[in-house]
Amino acid sequence: MSQPEILNQSFELGYTYTRSTGPVIGRFMTELKKRNIVGIKASDGRVVVPPMEYDPDTAEELSEFVEVGEQGEIVSFAWVKEPRESHPLQQPFAWAMIKLDGADVPMIHCVAAPAESDLATGARVRAVWADETIGFITDIRCFELV
């Protein structure tokens, strides 16, 4: 008997999770919707962005929100030559640790730039907001060079 062709088809498995943000990340998301970026003050005075619920040293509950700038500087970055479907940008871009003005720790986000050679540690970047903000990290569409 002749062998039939080997069959194959695309198959998608989806886990449609929803997550509770808790009060602190909820506040961060709420502020993003209003096009503000907030961090939180830790026990040693450092401003942590995105805010965290508990102090990294003492584990105390934190509550003092601090608004930070929408500009900052690149602390480090990695260039993505071939973005994948799930990436936030479909042209080559950089994942970067960005220390926003007024913050003491960097936050990861994407940076749109013409080429890898345009980026450098210490380069100044600015948040580019989405046309419509919904209260999610993608409300900042990306950062761009100032």
Next chain:
Amino acid sequence: MSDEQDVITGINAPVYLKYNFTAGAAPSRFLTQLKKGVLMGQRCPKCSAVYVPARGSCALCGVATEEDVQLSDKATVESFTIVSIPIPGNPIEPPFVVANLVLDGSNISLIHLLSECENSEVRIGQRVQGVWKPESEWDYSMNNIRYFKPIDEPDVPAEKIGKLPVTGWEG
């Protein structure tokens, strides 16, 4: 300060896994026949057990299965469950019956729906037969059989379930 309803308390965080699923040689043979309305199993050359849908080997003997065996669309209920809770994404409305069925001529059960039945009367050993979609709708899919329905044949005693020839059950 924002209104209470503007405060974000949750986010959507879906995960989508995209696969290219390859059926493999034995399942491809099964599905190709199924598209023609034929239920085809494979027999183990060592222990003679007939598997459907075949995976291409006998799990018990560890040998490849090559011989195709045509099976009946009549089957016996080996076990069953009555589903009372809706399953997200499943269009079938509860309560409905899912059963392990052994096709005549095979020795291993497959899972399918039972319908056109009183759920309370479904029982182990009950005789059933596949209700097929119209031929024009046949695809590489077990959904070519909409469901199995009870037929007017005597129950199969427990010790004979899974051991019937393709010719069926004389009672």
